[in-house]
Amino acid sequence: MTGQTLLNLMEDLDNEIQAASGEANVTRALRMLNTAQDYFETLVARDGEILGSHTSTVTTTADTETTPWPTGLLRADSLWMIDADTSRPAYELHEIQQTGGHATQLRWPLQQRAVVSAGKPWGYWTNGRLLYWAPLPDAAHTVRWYGWQRQADIAAADTFAYDDGVAYPLAAFAVEIFRRGLDDPVADIEALARSVFRDQLRAMRNFTRTGPVERTYQYVHST
16 A cells, blocks of 8 residues: 555545645645654554564664664663674663662662673663663663654655555544644544544554453353
8 A cells, every 4th residue: 555545545535635646735635644644653652552563773882871762763662682693682671760870779689780880781761862771881782672663754656654454544534634724623633533543553452462362251050
């Protein structure tokens, strides 16, 4: 499915939108689609029951406490140190909850590990702009993150980044934004987004199963 497919869906939902290739509303309709995609991604990132499906890496710098937060990463679910010899995950980094002198505020025995002047990081803390490492990295180490990352803006000729099931609610939400006039209230946009994407968000929560499926027994029979 391409961006043009989404533009065609918008035309199907509202005959007054001229979004076929070369028509008058293509540029504005694409802006509305990208606004709708941003809303969708924000809702997904805020839903703790949806497992992040994106992964990439960051690299530490020797004798530097921080590494920039990955571009477009909306939520990091876990960070893993990559073994330099095997290129495979070696261990999960501990998320430090305290702020302000974070490494030295840990309880024993973690505190004993934090006093090392430099080494391979075992823990991290973040403010969403930087990743702080504990201990101070002694070299360039590769860390793999798992989470939810914002995808590239939709263009007419490009392939849509998400499953086809997202296409219709995304186009419908984009049409509603497109229809907003000068005097129309916009305070209920977020509520509209939650309503439009509700079923898709529910489906995405079942991406993996972490336990047995619950059963509800409605009838009890004994002899």
